[in-house]
Amino acid sequence: MENKQFSGDHLDVLKELVNIAVGNATASIADLLQAFGRMHIPQITISDMEGLNRHIKNSIPEQQQNYVTKQLFGGVFSGEFIFVISDSSALNLGYHLYDADEPPSEGDILDAVIELTNILSATIISRLTEELNTKVQFFVPSTEIIAGNDLISPEDLLNYHQIIIISTQMEFEHQNINGQIFILTKDEMIESLKALIDQKLEELYS
Amino acid sequence: MPTIPYPNILLDALEIGVIIIDDQFKVRYWNKWLEINTGIEPAKIVGENLQTFYPQIDYKVFSRKIRTTLRLHSPTFYDASLQNRFLEIPRTKITTSLLTTMQLQVTIAPYIPEQSMVMVSIYDISDLHELKLNLQHQMQTIAKLNDELYREKAIIDSNLLIAKIDSDCCVLEVTQAFVTFFGYKRESLLGRPLSYVFGEGSIDFDSKHMRDVIASQQRWSGEVKAFLENGDGIWLDAVVNPITDDNHEIRSYTVIFHDISDKKRIELLSITDPLTKLFNRRKFDEVFEQMIMRQHWNKDASFSLIMIDIDHFKRLNDTYGHQVGDKVLMETAQVLTQTVRTGDVLARWGGEEFACLLPDVNVEKALHVAQKLRSAIEMLDIPEAGVITASLGVSLYKIGDTEESLIQRADTALYRAKENGRNRVESY
Structure with a gap:
């Protein structure tokens, strides 16, 4: 979808800021969870719900069973943070964080996924909003197990018009953990994000 | 601070x-x-x-x-x-x-x-969690019920002959069993009047009957005759049920069919004489009793009994053998069937004797039909048996008559016809 509000400069700044935030997240995970890995350079696209649906379907295999954690964040820059991790990666994460001899329980796995999501969302979003000189409030995350890549319900497809999709992939090879991150903001956020980036640009070039 | x-x-x-x-x-x-x-x-x-x-x-x-x-x-x-x-x-x-x-x-x-x-x-968040657990439980129950429903639907679809029709008798849906049984393609049935399925020649299942039922918005059941795509006739038991919406308005109808051809065949065998294919004596007695029971007979519109006996049948049997005798009986039955009026009831009485009930006649009409029957038999062309004739005795129902009295008078008339030279009609 052609974006009439976001200029190339805006997108470049946002990409740079998200890059810094994602780098921060990798460091935090290494420090807090003793998991060393890397994150891919984030992709930023502006789309509608249909586009988001296509994007998710292209990013996540159809046959995969996933733990999907969604966490809302509010403030001048608000939206939804989604972390998708396959069941095998989630199991490995459970083993890693609970380092039990026996396989981790379903509760352990869910809590481990929530914990990782906490760190990812807090680092990425907090750092991003910090760079943009604004504050953010996090809401309680919730996880559901979804078979396949149908993460967007048909009702949701009708609700939003424009969405900024920030997506990246994290890999912890040693622990064999992979996940997909989607940060979604809708309609009116584009304008406020644009204003925040404008301020940042002014700050940088003044 | x-x-x-x-x-x-x-x-x-x-x-x-x-x-x-x-x-x-x-x-x-x-x-x-x-x-x-x-x-x-x-x-x-x-x-x-x-x-x-x-x-x-x-x-x-x-x-x-x-x-x-x-x-x-x-x-x-x-x-x-x-x-x-x-x-x-x-x-x-x-x-x-x-x-x-x-x-x-x-x-x-x-x-x-x-x-x-x-x-x-x-x-x-216990209350919320309880609600979630309850909801999950309900969802599991619904999923289980859905599975059962799906299985039962599959059983119905593959085994029961069901058509869903609209108020114009046009087919909306049919089960797979229906498609297979009638030998049509599903696409060729959808949107067509149900009478199309039953063939042009089916008068029993003309839309009229069904339309009347539908117009009355009631449940109906009955037997209908239908034709398969290959032309074979079959008998079906049909039940029509209206389907209503939440406001009790009728939206469509289901018609459930059950193939009763075998039952009909057995039923037919039980009332048919195997040689002549006419009604047997048991069926004739049943119809005769019903006719006597009717109260509306009078002098001008009564009913008549004709007893028909093939002349010299014993001699014919002895001379030409039973095979020829059977052939004479079969040909006679056929010519009588072709000659009687629609609504007349013809049966094999026993041996070489036939009986015929003629509703709504007076003496003259009864005698006229009897003469036609006699003449038709005389015209029979059976080379191995020579000329065949029959004697006929006619009696007309009068108030107070019983089956026995009517038969006795027809028998007496038949006896007279034999006495007076055979190949003739007498009444009593």
């Missing part, structure tokens, strides 16, 4: 549990909600290590969450979707409770990071 003078009053007024704790698990604050719900007084726990009171908590995980909170200056959470992973707090709810301990939602937020202190907020 504190902006609220008495923060402890605030924390005690909250309807959630609040613990202020450091990264060594030393409790710094234990609010009123926790005192009431855990039975542990703040005086006993504040300044103590939480591990003493709650050794079952996974402190490695708790420590990591505190560290994450302090490091990131951001809240962390426990998963609240399955079993409780933090404090075990008994639940006092007595009615309809699935949970004996509270389901908690736990948020760990930074309090004074410089002193490694965090604030743990504990929300009782």
Whole structure:
């Protein structure tokens, strides 16, 4: 979808800021969870719900069973943070964080996924909003197990018009953990994000 | 500089549990909600290590969450979707409770990071969790019912002959069994009148009958004759049921068919003479009795009984053999069937004798029909048997007659016809 509000400069700044935030997240995970890995350079696209649906379907295999954690964040820059991790990666994460001899329980796995999501969302979003000189409030995350890549319900497809999709992939090879991150903001956020980036640009070039 | 003078009053007024704790698990604050719900007084726990009171908590995980909170200056959470992973707090709810301990939602937020202190907020989400469990249970029940429904639908679809029709008798849906049984393609049936399925020649299942039923918006059942795509005739038992919507308005109809061709064949065998294919004596007696029972007969519109006996049949049998005799009986039955009027009832009475009931006649009409029958037999061309003739006795129902009296008079007339030279008609 052609974006009439976001200029190339805006997108470049946002990409740079998200890059810094994602780098921060990798460091935090290494420090807090003793998991060393890397994150891919984030992709930023502006789309509608249909586009988001296509994007998710292209990013996540159809046959995969996933733990999907969604966490809302509010403030001048608000939206939804989604972390998708396959069941095998989630199991490995459970083993890693609970380092039990026996396989981790379903509760352990869910809590481990929530914990990782906490760190990812807090680092990425907090750092991003910090760079943009604004504050953010996090809401309680919730996880559901979804078979396949149908993460967007048909009702949701009708609700939003424009969405900024920030997506990246994290890999912890040693622990064999992979996940997909989607940060979604809708309609009116584009304008406020644009204003925040404008301020940042002014700050940088003044 | 504190902006609220008495923060402890605030924390005690909250309807959630609040613990202020450091990264060594030393409790710094234990609010009123926790005192009431855990039975542990703040005086006993504040300044103590939480591990003493709650050794079952996974402190490695708790420590990591505190560290994450302090490091990131951001809240962390426990998963609240399955079993409780933090404090075990008994639940006092007595009615309809699935949970004996509270389901908690736990948020760990930074309090004074410089002193490694965090604030743990504990929300009782048991009611919500119970609703979720109930909903999951209901969803499982619905899924199970759906599976059963699907299986039963599959059984119905593959075994029962069902058509859904609209008020114009046009087909909306048909089962696979229906398609297979009638030998049509589903696409060729949808949207077409149901009478199309039953062939042009089917008068029993003309839409009229069905349309009347549909117009009356009632349930109907009955037997219908239909034709398969290959032209074979079959008998079906049909039940028509209106389908109503939530406002009780009829939206469509289901027609459930059951193949009763075998039953009809057996029924036919039980009332048919195997040689001549005419009604047998049992069926004739039944019809005769019904005709006597009718009350509307009078002098001008009565009914008549004709007894027909093939002349010299014993001699014919003896001379030419039983095969020729049987052929004469069959040919005679056929010519009589072709000659009687629609609505007349013809049967093999026994041996070489036939009986015919003629409704709505007077003497003249009865005699006229009898003469036609006699003449038709005389015209029979059976080379191996020579000329065949028959004698006929006619009696007309009069008020007070019984089956026996009517038969006796027809027999007497038949006897007279034989006496008077055979190949003739007499009445009595």
